[in-house]
Structure formats: structure tokens, C-alpha cells
Amino acid sequence: MLKGKTIILGVTGSIAAYKIVDLASSLKKKGADIHVIMTKNALNFITPITFETITGNKCIVDTFDRNFEFEVGHISLAKKADFFLVAPASANVIGKIASGICDDMLTTTLFAFTKTKLIAPAMNTNMYLNPILQDNLEKLKKYGYKIIEPACGNLACGDTGIGKLPPVELLEDNILKYIAYNHDFENKKILITAGPTKEAIDPVRYITNHSSGKMGYAIANKAFLRGANVTIISGDVNVKAYDGINIINVISAKDMYNEVINNYKNYDYIIMSAAVADYTPLNYSSNKIKKSDDDLKIELKRTDDILSYVGKNLNDGQKLIGFSMETENLIENSKAKLIKKNANMICANSINNKNEGFKSDTNKITLIKKDDVISLPFDTKENLANLILDEIIKL
Ligand SMILES: Cc1cc2nc3c(=O)[nH]c(=O)nc-3n(C[C@H](O)[C@H](O)[C@H](O)COP(=O)(O)O)c2cc1C
CATH class of the missing domain: 3.40.50.1950 (Flavin prenyltransferase-like)
Structure with a gap:
């Protein structure tokens, strides 16, 4: 290097x-x-x-x-x-x-x-x-x-x-x-969402997912090294961003939605790698729900779709990159997502194999663009972050 x-x-x-x-x-x-x-x-x-x-x-x-x-x-x-x-x-x-x-x-x-x-x-x-x-x-x-x-x-x-x-x-x-790095993102502003969201059921319990934030933070860190001005809107994670990257911490899908909506207009690239909950409890109990011998049903409602909102409201020149994670029909479903959400590129993750997707330090990603499908090699998230950025700069 x-x-x-x-x-x-x-x-x-x-x-x-x-x-x-x-x-x-x-x-x-x-x-x-x-x-x-x-x-x-x-x-x-x-x-x-x-x-x-x-x-x-x-x-x-x-x-x-x-x-x-x-x-x-x-x-x-x-x-x-x-x-x-x-x-x-x-x-x-x-x-x-x-x-x-x-x-x-x-x-x-x-x-x-x-x-x-x-x-x-x-x-x-x-x-x-x-x-x-x-x-x-x-x-x-x-x-x-x-x-x-x-x-x-x-x-x-x-x-x-x-x-x-x-x-x-x-x-x-x-x-x-x-x-060691080409400053090809110099003067570019990048907003990245990363990590999981937590949807509170009561003051003690919440619904979340296995996202570690590693992929999003790897992209943020590499973009920073390549000269970009980077902000991460981050769920609760244990990974570290370089000093110099601006971090906005959020907990719930609603917080994530609000921060993205308030900020995205100021950025050239919006990269949505966070695993945002699709559903959140319909009612939040301000007291801890008491354990009983009966089963408990929690009713869920849809959260706001952040990618859709940004896709519908992009300024001229702004580029939107989404992530998808599927267990079946990865390419077809991701292509449909690209069109439906008006994104410029989808980074499609498979979670069917060991050492890929959530928590792992390695990953297998396929990039879906309007006119191209690029299968990136199985690699570390660090190296993949650079390969993803190589394609983002071409958009
Ligand atoms: C144990 C010890 C530790 C020191 N640590 C520092 C330090 O961390 N930073 C600093 O500016 N000076 C420190 N000093 C003082 C400098 O060594 C001193 O100002 C010296 O003149 C600096 O010389 P230089 O700048 O030519 O290397 C320390 C001195 C001692 C005795």
C-alpha cells in the first residue's frame, strides 16, 4: 500500500x-x-x-x-x-x-x-x-x-x-x-446511514436486528480517506469511525428518518446501508409490561420508508445508493428495489452463506445499476468499501 x-x-x-x-x-x-x-x-x-x-x-x-x-x-x-x-x-x-x-x-x-x-x-x-x-x-x-x-x-x-x-x-x-489514497472524493459530501435501529416496546425491551454497522462504517472510513466530507447517521454500533467523520447517533427508525430528512439535501451522495426496522410497535408501554402466564401479542405498524422518500425528492445531481439483504431471488428483488425506490445503485447482500452479511468482517456484494450488474469478489468489508466507492464515483 x-x-x-x-x-x-x-x-x-x-x-x-x-x-x-x-x-x-x-x-x-x-x-x-x-x-x-x-x-x-x-x-x-x-x-x-x-x-x-x-x-x-x-x-x-x-x-x-x-x-x-x-x-x-x-x-x-x-x-x-x-x-x-x-x-x-x-x-x-x-x-x-x-x-x-x-x-x-x-x-x-x-x-x-x-x-x-x-x-x-x-x-x-x-x-x-x-x-x-x-x-x-x-x-x-x-x-x-x-x-x-x-x-x-x-x-x-x-x-x-x-x-x-x-x-x-x-x-x-x-x-x-x-x-496512499487517491483523493477522488475531494470536496464531495457523503451521508451514510449505518447499523441497526431499535424499536422500543416498553422501557426495557426493544425489537432490533443483527446489523453491526461494519459495512457502512467501512465505506464511511474509506470515503474519508479518499477525501470526502462524511457524515454517518448511526444506530447503536461497536465500530469506530475515523476522527474527522461527523456522527449523528440515533436509536429508532423514526429518529433515523427524521435525521435523514433534515440532512440529506446537503449531500452529493446518500448511501443507505443501515438496517432500518420495517415495523415498530403500534403502542409503546411507558411502564414495563408485566410478565404473565399468557402469551403476549405485540401489534406492529409500518415505519416510514426512508429510501423511498429520498428517492422521490432528490435534487439534480444527488446520487442515492441503497442496500438490500435478501435470502432468496437476490438479484431480481434488488433490481425491483432499484426501480421502485429511484436509486442509482443497490448494493445487494446475500446472507445465505457463512462469513457474509451481518456482523461478519467479510462480505459478498453484487452491485445493481440501471444498466449493469457487477458481481464483486468475496472480500473483507474494508476492501469491498473501496470497490463500492469506485463504482459510486462513476455514477
Ligand atoms: C519525563 C519527561 C516527560 C516529558 N514529556 C513531554 C511531553 O510529552 N511533551 C512535551 O512537550 N514535553 C515533554 N517533556 C519536556 C521536554 O522533554 C522538554 O521541553 C525538551 O526541551 C523538549 O526537547 P525537544 O523539543 O528538542 O525534543 C518531558 C520531560 C520529561 C523529563
């Missing part, structure tokens, strides 16, 4: 420096050529030998070290690399970068670097909230640096608050976003 890409990781004197070993290792496994530059103070937290062993490249600390190559190191590396991440970025280094100070190899190489620069501040909460640091970050943003907001949590100093280095996976996602 990162074959042929060169990434510089700038590591500063922060307790979180050790976490960059995992990042370097993961990026290297994805094929990238990794060069680590450490500040002298970072040497107090981690040794260059660790990075050198992981990356196979000399870990650079000293600008005037002449023992490894004859080129002017900071310039040649700055020209060669595709991406520069400073993580963890200390308050001190952020101040130096914002002031144009180049007094070590890290700040000098970064100053000579013209492509995407990402800064991941990590420090004590009071340091992070210090207005001088905040001003410095604003200044860096003004000059085109991307900043990853630190996470909240228990800090190494014993305080609790904002300032933690975000998880390595998030740092990696951001790198992938900028260099």
Missing part, C-alpha cells in the same frame, strides 16, 4: 516517543521507506538503535553528522520524502517550527520540506492549553501544516485531560489518507 513512498518521522523529547516504534514498524510492513529524525532530547526517552533496527535506515539526530552519506542530509531527505510526521511533537519543537528556528536536524529538515507536514502535539494538559502553544498551532495551520488534535485521558504526569498522543492507528490513518 505504501510501496515507493518515503516517510519521515520526527520524534521529540516526549514520554510518548516509544509509541512511534509501533508506527514505524506498521508503516514499514506496508512497504514505506521510513526515516526517523530524533531531537537530542528524544534520546532521553528512546534509543536510535530501536528505530534503526525497525526501519533499516540510519536514525538521524545530528545535523553535522558526516558518517553516513556525503549529500547535504537534511536537503536530500526533504526532497526525497513524500510525507513528514512530527509525533510526538513537544511544545518546544512546535514553538521552534512556528518561529522558523532550525537549530537541529528535525527542525531544519522540516523547514526544507515542501510536501504534506503533519504535527501531532503530545504534552501535559496545561502545556497544551497554554495560549502560546495554541497561537503557535494556529500559526502552523496558517502555513499549511496539518495538526492532529491530541486525545483526552490519563497522562503520564498523573493528570487527566487533553494532551495524549492519539493512538498509533489514528496517526497511521492520517498518513494513509494523505499519501
